[in-house]
Amino acid sequence: MTSSGKRRPLRIGVQVSNQHATYAQIRDTVRELEDLGVDILFNWDHFFPLTGDPDGRHFEAWTMLGAIAEQTTRVEFGPLVNCSAYRNPDLQADMARTLDHISGGRFIFGTGSGWFERDFTEYGYDFGTAGSRLDALAVDLPRIRERWEKLNPAPTRHIPILIGGGGEQKTLRMVAEHADIWHSFVDPDTLVRKLDVLRHWCAEVGRDMSEIELSTGTTLRGMGSTERADLDAYLDLGVTLFEYAIVAGDDLSLVKRMLAWRDSVNG
Template sequence: MTNLKVGVQLHPQATTVANLREAWKAADAMGVDSIWIWDHFYPLYGDPSAPHFEAYTLLAALAADTSHARLGALVTCNSYRNPQLLADMSRTIDHISDGRFTLGIGSGWFERDYEEYGYAFGTAIERLHKLRDDLPVIKDRLAKLTPPPMGPLPILIGGSGEKVTLKLVAEHADGWNTFGPAENFAAKNAILDEWCQKVGRNPADIERTVAIGATDIDQWEGLAEAGATHFIVMTGDPFDLDPVAQLQAAVHA
């Protein structure tokens, strides 16, 4: 299945910048299709006081250090940055990468980030409505910037809410990310197709990505049958890229 893609998400927690740079350089040299980090301020698992690094400053370094893979945050929390500024940051990183940046974005969910950094957490639907309102602002600013993005600068939305999130994907996104297992992915994928029909969007215009654990790469065939075309292997330090290489070999066999 040569049309399938393989990427990696490197967790910027319990690690060093040196280790992250070594890992994303190695992943790029392997020919992965995409390299991602996440957008949080504190660890999501393990020791809650472990080291952690901010996403967009890392992404600028990732853009400069690599030459092949597409890159982005899986996914940016929309609440953390003014949407006009986020568009400009994304455009600038796109230029640093020679046009390889993808703006992955979602409505946000990790309450500790909000509380400790002074953002209003609100409710899930309030955060979704803010994302709904900010997406057109981001797209409008991207269209106004001088110079414009160097590459296509696609927007990828992460999430699986059937009433709001998937509608936003159909309306605004070039890519969509969620999780398995295959049954879950298939069900959400079908609902996204329904939203595309309702809003007049060609479902084929939206890339379907799935985030999978390093120990779950054997599930790729079921996920592919469910509609996934881009597999993103999630890993923390120590950054073992062997499962990524194994998945590359399997999907391209």
């Protein structure tokens, strides 16, 4: 629901991973997904594959986002999610603002604290602890927002901030303070509790929770009755952004079914 009491339209996001594909395959998949009518395209901010051959093909996220910004004309896009530890926060703000201009105001700044240890150790970043990484993100987010206020030219719009994760003491407080979109990875029953925690933090910081769009990752294998029931359960909890992950070159028949479901819900 929005602050006006109206339900947001249901949206479908597809994450095209940076792994196990040529750049040409990724480019062509991005083109096909935009043509199909996907609402948001995501990649991820890692340096190595997360599944399959750990030393297989892999490309860097932000340079690829620049190509997506120029290649596409309609779809929103962004990282799911940027790792704030890899880049100075003011630089992140400038990169996001630049992508916002390249794309004509379609960039979503998805961000988080990082978790894949190999990325950190092989590229020379301090891995620290989950807590220390979240503490650093909490410091970075205000700096990013402050830099957006200083840049010339300014962003073309309020750049949406998406925060991923469900930590109840740190992550959800940051969501309440900074996020336009909260992306979760939990089942509907767990989401009920997480939403209660987020509601608490929104009250603590004086934020209207209806301002935050709810997003979830999906692990669909089809669109049968059981999976449709799960999707309906998420809808009943207020989730309006559903993300599905693929590798470039995958069959897109399930994406097409998700888009048909979206259209039937939106009417």
